[in-house]
Amino acid sequence: MSTALEVAASVTDPELPMLTLADLGVLREVREDADGVVVTITPTYSGCPAMATMRDDLVHRLADAGYAARVEVSLTPAWSSDDITAHGRAALREHGLSVPGPAPQGPVTLNLLPTRRALTCPRCGSAEVSLTSEFGPTACKALYRCIDCLEPFEHIKEI
Amino acid sequence: MAHPTPDPNDDGGSVYDGLLEHHEVAGDDSQWAFGTDFEDPLAGMDTTVPDDVDAAELATYCLLLGDDALVLSQRLAEWSSNAPDLEEDIALSNIALDLLGQARLLLARAAAADPAVVPALPEGSPAPVEDALAFFRDAADFRCTRFVEGPNGDFAQTIARLLLFATVRLAAFERLGDHADPVLAAIAAKGVKELTYHRDFAGRWFLTLAQGTEESRRRLLAGLAQVWPLYPELAEAYDVGPEVDVVLDQVFAVSGVERPEAGRRVGGEHHTEALSRLLAEMQSVARAHPLGVW
Numbered sequence: 001m002s003t004a005l006e007v008a009a010s011v012t013d014p015e016l017p018m019l020t021l022a023d024l025g026v027l028r029e030v031r032e033d034a035d036g037v038v039v040t041i042t043p044t045y046s047g048c049p050a051m052a053t054m055r056d057d058l059v060h061r062l063a064d065a066g067y068a069a070r071v072e073v074s075l076t077p078a079w080s081s082d083d084i085t086a087h088g089r090a091a092l093r094e095h096g097l098s099v100p101g102p103a104p105q106g107p108v109t110l111n112l113l114p115t116r117r118a119l120t121c122p123r124c125g126s127a128e129v130s131l132t133s134e135f136g137p138t139a140c141k142a143l144y145r146c147i148d149c150l151e152p153f154e155h156i157k158e159i
Numbered sequence: 160m161a162h163p164t165p166d167p168n169d170d171g172g173s174v175y176d177g178l179l180e181h182h183e184v185a186g187d188d189s190q191w192a193f194g195t196d197f198e199d200p201l202a203g204m205d206t207t208v209p210d211d212v213d214a215a216e217l218a219t220y221c222l223l224l225g226d227d228a229l230v231l232s233q234r235l236a237e238w239s240s241n242a243p244d245l246e247e248d249i250a251l252s253n254i255a256l257d258l259l260g261q262a263r264l265l266l267a268r269a270a271a272a273d274p275a276v277v278p279a280l281p282e283g284s285p286a287p288v289e290d291a292l293a294f295f296r297d298a299a300d301f302r303c304t305r306f307v308e309g310p311n312g313d314f315a316q317t318i319a320r321l322l323l324f325a326t327v328r329l330a331a332f333e334r335l336g337d338h339a340d341p342v343l344a345a346i347a348a349k350g351v352k353e354l355t356y357h358r359d360f361a362g363r364w365f366l367t368l369a370q371g372t373e374e375s376r377r378r379l380l381a382g383l384a385q386v387w388p389l390y391p392e393l394a395e396a397y398d399v400g401p402e403v404d405v406v407l408d409q410v411f412a413v414s415g416v417e418r419p420e421a422g423r424r425v426g427g428e429h430h431t432e433a434l435s436r437l438l439a440e441m442q443s444v445a446r447a448h449p450l451g452v453w
Contacts, residue, residue, distance in 0.1 A: 047260025072203020
């Protein structure tokens, strides 16, 4: 029988199904108390609508494995794109997504110029890419276009 | 309720029967896309108010921050399918979503700190406390500033308001990361990351419109003039100071826009008529079906 931690760690993100919640870095803790298994997750963004689905998927999968589970939320420390594991980054790249660079540190500065990131196209590897929008189909992504192969791609933003 | 799981191979069985596969697990509604119950956005967090914090004051402050985010989120969402291009449509919707998430956490925090702020709902209502606050309070009970209430105007006016709002809120949230209430501090620290993107987005568009065409500049200046009279109310409510002026002056200077004259806070404590109209639309479904489950 799999442990509760093994089951919880294998549940995938509803929007990025190539990533487990553990790879995304939102799975904070799995513990057992008198009432069963308690899983703690953290939202990527405050308004992330996938939280409800993550919770349901965790409860569902743990129930299938014989565990009565409930899901709690932790906001501290706030999720950072640095929390995505090396394994998760490889999976993102393999599926055509551009992985985040290091999250900004220190004081927040105003940036009036277009964001410059040293990215390569996840499809053809070209470094000639252009930012389409800092906001994409989900809260955690920016939109890019490759100037060489002309394909659009998504970049997981640094936060 | 326990129903026998129908067999899809039986007469009268259907391809959808598999959806009921987990029905026998008590309380497991996971076959429904978003479950059938609500979740507490602060589930499992210690919401005890620290001894050195006044619970009623904390709740009032969280309502101000939560209501401002809720109302501006609703305004920005009005741009969905209406923005000048698809990218800006998506950007404004993303910003609205971030603010909605902040509102949800803050209203839940207010309710946990002081349950007296939550309006009474009909018996049997499934609405969680943050929904009760969002959908079942009248305009007079909202704590938002008038700065966020008015209609969007055109895209330029929306950008001018968003720049001022994100700059003030970001400065306040950076400070609130050290608040004596750890829950508010955590919500604020998380919000800083989101607001940084909002401020950059609004600042870049402010500069682009100011230095774009004669028409874009005319519209930007008109939009700024429209939102500026209520700006002192925003700055006062968030208790921000020179750190905000430094940022705004930087944007104004690069954009070649003269900072409007320091306005006097416009008198009156009441909300604008625009808030009532916004709430009438936002709250209509919840109020028509106070016992509704979806």
